Each structure stands twice: as C-alpha cells, then as structure tokens.
Amino acid sequence: MNRLYTGNEHFTYDDMPVNRLLSDFLMWVSSDLTNSVTRSILAEYIVSSALELDVTLRQSNEPYRIPYNGNVIEVKSSAYIQSLQSDVLSSPIFGIAPTYVFDDNEIVKRERKSQIYVFCLLDCLNREIIEPLHLEQWKFYVLPTSVLNEQCGEQKTLTLNALKALYPTEATYETLKSVIDNYAERI
Secondary structure (H helix, E strand, O other), X not given: OOOOOOOOOEEEEOXXXXXXXXXXXXXXXXXXXXXXXXXXXXXXXXXHHHOOOOOOOOOOOOXXXXXXXXXXXXXXXXXXXXXXXXXXXXXXXXXXXXXXXXEOOEEEEEEOOOOEEEXXXXXXXXXXXXXXXXXXXXXXXXXXXXXXXXXXXXXXXXXXXXXXXXXXXXXOHHHHHHXXXXXXXXX
C-alpha cells in the first residue's frame, strides 16, 4: 500500500517524536537536483507534469516509464553539468539499453518496453546559473522506440549527437505534450 506523505511527519522512537521530520530526509536525499539519479526522477516528474498526469505519488515499480494514452513513455535524462564540483562539462549521454524479458525465470529476450522515448537534456553550460526548476533550461527530444530498435539494436547508450542524427522531434516544456500526443496518435 502506497501512503502519501506530506513531509510534516515526525520520525519516532518508542512512539515519541524525535527532532526530525520526513521533510528533513527528503531535503537531505534529493536537494541536489543536478545529481544524475535525482535529475532522472525530476525529468520523469517534469514530463508527467507536462502531460498533465497525476504527479501526487510516483509509482516506483516502473522507474522512468509513464503510461499515457495506451502507450508507455520511457524518460531518460542527461546534462552538461553534473553535481560533482568540476569545471569540466560532461558530454550528454543517455541510457537506452533494452531490458531483459523473463519467462519461467529464464531470459527469453531483451527489448525496450515502451513505445515512445523522451530524452530530457538539462541544457545549461554555466554552473553559476544552472537551475533545474527553470523549465526553459530543459530541452526535450521525442522519438518512437521503433527508431531506436531499428537504428540502435542492442546498443546501451546514445550520445546527444547520435540522438540528433536519429531526427527526434525537439520540444520545450510548453510544446512537449503536443509532440508526445502526435506520436501517441500514430503508434
């Protein structure tokens, strides 16, 4: 059973509140939005929000997959700036590895389990002004999974330049829903 927490809940010991709230933990674990793990979850939230989906409680049993209008969307994120304190910019790279499909605990095949991929790039090159909450700093690239299957096969990663060579549709936060809707109608 998933419980929706507000962040105001106390940690307790022997049924007595201790001087820590759940919001303290949430800030501790996820306040660095440029951390690759946190950024990936944030990207999923942003895409879900753009699609006007319920973002009250994340369904963590299907990480980075969003059910939408009879399709499944895979969300991947990358950035030039990572949380590591470095002046060197990273080369954006996205994970696209097919996952294993099992039958009776035996691997049957590897496949990508979505119909649409949304590649989210936190497109800021300046550590002084990066702000993942400013949605204009994000670029979104939308691509049918069939293109990845045909052009990339079992490939596990995709650079930004290789992604652009597949001719995805580029979107902003404002246009993302209409771009995804167009793909969803054609699949």
